[in-house]
Amino acid sequence: MASDAQQHRSDRILKSLTSKGLHGCPVCSQGQFSVGPEHVLIATPEPTRAEGASVEGSAVVPVMCGNCGYTMLFSPGKLPE
Numbered sequence: 208m209a210s211d212a213q214q215h216r217s218d219r220i221l222k223s224l225t226s227k228g229l230h231g232c233p234v235c236s237q238g239q240f241s242v243g244p245e246h247v248l249i250a251t252p253e254p255t256r257a258e259g260a261s262v263e264g265s266a267v268v269p270v271m272c273g274n275c276g277y278t279m280l281f282s283p284g285k286l287p288e
């Protein structure tokens with residue numbers, strides 16, 4: 208169960224994304240999104256390196272559609288605290 212602080216953060220992020228042009232899910236057109244943990248690390252391969260070389264992690268905030276599961280990834284630096 209989400210705490211009040213987490214719920215408020217989620218509301219701020221979704222409000223910010225809506226103000227930037229997010230209007231419903233691009234896949235199913237439903238509009239119920241949930242915001243995931245603040246920092247999820249994803250592997251971002253260096254394009255100039257050979258396959259199998261080490262990769263770096265990028266911090267992203269996942270926003271998932273509650274209907275179809277489509278997940279968008281946003282840079283934390285562009286979202287409200």
Ligand SMILES: [Zn+2]
Binds near residue numbers: 234277
């Ligand atoms: Zn969807």
